[in-house]
Amino acid sequence: MLGGLALSAVVAPHANAASGLLQPIGVDPWSRMPGAPILDHPYGLPSPHEADVVRRAARAWPVPGAASSLTPLADLHGAITPNGLVYERHHAGVPDIDPDHHRLVIHGFVREPKLFTMDDLMRLPSESRVHFLECSGNTASEWKGPSGLPVQLTHGLLSCCEWTGVRLSTLIEAAGGLASNDGQQPRWILAEGADAAAMTRSLPLDRVLDHALVVYAQNGERLRPENGYPLRLLVPGFEGNTNVKWLRRLKLVDAPLETREETSKYTNLLADGRARQFVFEMDAxxxxxxxxxxxxxxxxxxxxxxxxxxxxxxxxxxxxxxxxxxxxxxxxxxxxxxxxxxxxxxxxxxxxxxxxxxxxxxxxxxxxxxxxxxxxxxxxxxxxxxxxxxxxxxxxxxxxxxxxxx
CATH class of the missing domain: 2.60.40.650 (Immunoglobulin-like)
Structure with missing residues (x-):
């Protein structure tokens, strides 16, 4: 049955098995001398006793640089995922990008195409929001029935962070606003990453304009390299691959560009052989x-x-x-x-x-x-x-x- 229970029935006192008498708390070794000095680790690290709480890989990938690691959901508390445990999914490894040389271009159906430095972006109005990220392949192991795997390997392509960055609409405004071209209207936006795979996705403008952020920080610090440093797109609720990491280009277009990641990849094959294309939101x-x-x-x-x-x-x-x-x-x-x-x-x-x-x-x-x-x-x-x-x-x-x- 489900229900509540008195705390005294849950927490058992320390007692001597023979006499049943309560035993005093002892003086442990760590209570007998001063501990580690301040700044022993200038960047704080987890306790060595938590060394097993790490990301794990589910399988080997046949393509060099393509890989994923999974968040240890069973070991976490609350709703925010620590940066060092946020799941990873890469198509060509993790690039080492110098933020001083990184640029973001926004072009296509805008009035004034712009090239932004990281300094330019961080001078624009920003906001912070908490959202989850989930790979569209999360829990694929269970399609054919129970896999026998633990929750980290079934559901671990999932994390939740506080993200900080600039609204997509603010960037479009900085580029002079949307513009038409020979009667064609901007209805989609193409996002491209700077990794070796040039990860590229087309997104419907009317569904992302008011929600998407171009982010440079997560959980109060700059993005980790594996999570898109120095810049990524965040589209709340959309499948993970649309949240393009290492973002370098945004192009306003009139139709989807049918890239590899939205044709042969990330389409949903149905039983009758048809495919559901451009399925973005992750269902409850x-x-x-x-x-x-x-x-x-x-x-x-x-x-x-x-x-x-x-x-x-x-x-x-x-x-x-x-x-x-x-x-x-x-x-x-x-x-x-x-x-x-x-x-x-x-x-x-x-x-x-x-x-x-x-x-x-x-x-x-x-x-x-x-x-x-x-x-x-x-x-x-x-x-x-x-x-x-x-x-x-x-x-x-x-x-x-x-x-x-x-």
Missing amino acids: KSVITRPSPGHKLTTHGYYPIVGLAWSGRGAIRQVDVSVDGGASWQAARLDGPPRDRALTRFHAGWVWNGGPATILSRATDSTGYIQPTREALVAARGLNSNYHYNGIQQWRIDADGSVKNA
Whole structure:
């Protein structure tokens, strides 16, 4: 069952097994002498005891420079991902870009094409917003059924940061505003990266103009190289590859340019052989991060069920949790007012009776969209696609307390 429990029933006192008497807290070695000096690490580092909380690669890629690493969701707290744990997806490795020589050009259907230095950009009005990023291939491992993988490898192409930068609309205004050309109107914008793959995506202008940022900072510091230093595009709620890293060019155009990354790549093949092209928003999704595969329940009793929910179409309205394989559901508690297109942490109390259980979560976003089951998703789209999987994820808990993706 789901429900609350008195704190005294959750936290057991330290007692002598033989006498049952409470034992005093000892004086540990680290309490006997001064610790490390200030500025021992000028840039703060995690404790050595957290050395296992790292990004991990799911698989080897056949193309040189193409790679990804995944965020350790089960080890994180709150909704913000530390910069050193933000997932990576590269098509040609990470370029080493000198910000003093980096330039951003904006041209095409604008009145005054402009070339911006980083100093130019940082002198423009800026704003900070919290948004998630999710690779469109996140959770692709589950299309054909439970993969047996832990949550880092199933859902870890997902992170959430505070991003700081300049509105796309501000840059267009600085370039004199939009302009037509021989009757053609600017309806799309092409974004191009400075990596060796020249990652390039076409985006519909009416869906990004009021939301997109050109960002140079995340979580209060400059972008990390693997996350686009010194400049990237941020399109809240859109699949990760559209948030072009190492941004060097923005071109206003009248139609999509049908680049490699929007034709042979990042299209969604349907069961009948057709393809869904230009599928941008990431649909509502959730996952339980604790307990999850790799954890083990050590005794029957109270356990918190904790997870994350998000939607590329708005804020999370509700998350429901089931401990009986979806036969019944109960609303989880959300951490604070959910933000638009950001991760939301959810919590539900659970008393485990020591028997087998199947735990699931289901998200509903502000549009009313409800996260589907895997079966419903496959019925609608078939099994030909590798992208945009957002089916309900279940974890099985065996009688010995082990948690499995099964």
